[in-house]
Amino acid sequence: MSITFSGKEILQLINELVSIPSPSGYTDRIIDHMANYLEEIGIPSYSNRKGALIATVLGKNKDQHRFVTAHIDTLGAMVKEIKSDGRLRITKIGGSQWAHVEGEYCQIFTADQQTYTGTILMHQTSVHVYKDGPQEERNQANMEVRLDERVASAEDVLKLGIDVGNFVAFDPRVEVLPSGFIKSRHLDDKASAGVLLYLLREIQEHELVLPYTTHFLFSNYEEIGFGGNSNIPSEVVEYLAVDMGAIGDGQTSDEFTVSICAMDSSGPYNYRLRQHLVNLAEKNEIGYKVDIYPYYGSDASAALRAGYDVVHGLVGPGIDASHAFERTHVEAVVNTAKLVYYYLLSDLCIG
Numbered sequence: 001m002s003i004t005f006s007g008k009e010i011l012q013l014i015n016e017l018v019s020i021p022s023p024s025g026y027t028d029r030i031i032d033h034m035a036n037y038l039e040e041i042g043i044p045s046y047s048n049r050k051g052a053l054i055a056t057v058l059g060k061n062k063d064q065h066r067f068v069t070a071h072i073d074t075l076g077a078m079v080k081e082i083k084s085d086g087r088l089r090i091t092k093i094g095g096s097q098w099a100h101v102e103g104e105y106c107q108i109f110t111a112d113q114q115t116y117t118g119t120i121l122m123h124q125t126s127v128h129v130y131k132d133g134p135q136e137e138r139n140q141a142n143m144e145v146r147l148d149e150r151v152a153s154a155e156d157v158l159k160l161g162i163d164v165g166n167f168v169a170f171d172p173r174v175e176v177l178p179s180g181f182i183k184s185r186h187l188d189d190k191a192s193a194g195v196l197l198y199l200l201r202e203i204q205e206h207e208l209v210l211p212y213t214t215h216f217l218f219s220n221y222e223e224i225g226f227g228g229n230s231n232i233p234s235e236v237v238e239y240l241a242v243d244m245g246a247i248g249d250g251q252t253s254d255e256f257t258v259s260i261c262a263m264d265s266s267g268p269y270n271y272r273l274r275q276h277l278v279n280l281a282e283k284n285e286i287g288y289k290v291d292i293y294p295y296y297g298s299d300a301s302a303a304l305r306a307g308y309d310v311v312h313g314l315v316g317p318g319i320d321a322s323h324a325f326e327r328t329h330v331e332a333v334v335n336t337a338k339l340v341y342y343y344l345l346s347d348l349c350i351g
Helices: 007-018 028-040 154-159 187-205 271-283 299-305 330-345
Strands: 045-047 053-057 059-071 076-082 088-093 105-109 115-122 143-147 167-170 181-184 210-219 236-242 258-264 288-293 311-319 326-329
Touching: 007 028, 007 181, 007 187, 007 330, 028 045, 028 053, 028 187, 053 187, 059 187, 059 299, 059 330, 076 154, 088 167, 105 143, 181 187, 181 330, 187 210, 187 236, 187 311, 187 326, 187 330, 210 330, 236 299, 236 330, 258 271, 258 330, 271 288, 271 311, 271 330, 299 311, 311 326, 311 330, 326 330
Parallel strands: 059 210, 059 236, 236 311, 258 288
Antiparallel strands: 045 053, 053 210, 076 088, 076 167, 088 143, 105 115, 105 167, 115 143, 181 326, 258 311
């Protein structure tokens, strides 16, 4: 039995996910949201000690398992210092650039569960005051958060409950457009997480039996390098990370196809699994591109670094402007959903 692939429904799931703040280290809210979603569709899940979410779908073969991941943690920041004028100095979580967040709205989460808003700005922003502002370096010393509260000193800020170590989330500014594009921060990797949630629902509703028992991990520390490197059962022989394909000069990836990774900064992905994915794409007329990402790592590569003896692969929708103002198209997420679906139903086990 084949399923339908509703791009509209997948985009709605992605929209919901990017709207929930979840910088690495502050992901309980989105994990709870996804656990409730899985419970509603009848799929049990649990959280590991790191706080990631794991769901298992039993298959015909219970001796050899597959492991599929997408990460739900995002780039973000943390309060590093409360300045004497009531502004906040922050430090980045993950690999964003200061230029990518200058002028962005943000949220600050306190230890007593309060949320405050602010804007990330250069200290030397006003063109009427700082003549050399455009030449100043965008760095941790010069960037700050202007709180949307009446504060003029560090003491004023502390009275609000804001302190060093509070998490800071960047506003996603998500828009789903009539042209089929979705633009938002954090499509890396909530676009892929939305795809997996959609497939899990379709598998459950159509009572599909997978050829192999398959574990789905929604990891929560990928942006800082150790998201998907634990809780991998000994029966797992294949590990497929679903993450974005990066677009830019010299890349084949685009916003309309699923990207199949041949190599990233960790080295080549398993050639046999890569060819299996290519064959599935060609057989099922799925738009795809094979690409190499020189400044990229995934949950799958983290698992191999941790010493797991698995065959590993990486696919995902092509996403423009990665780690900045990202964008992809419904065709890319549907092509990704199709490839992962046909992979899950394929009888060939590379491991």
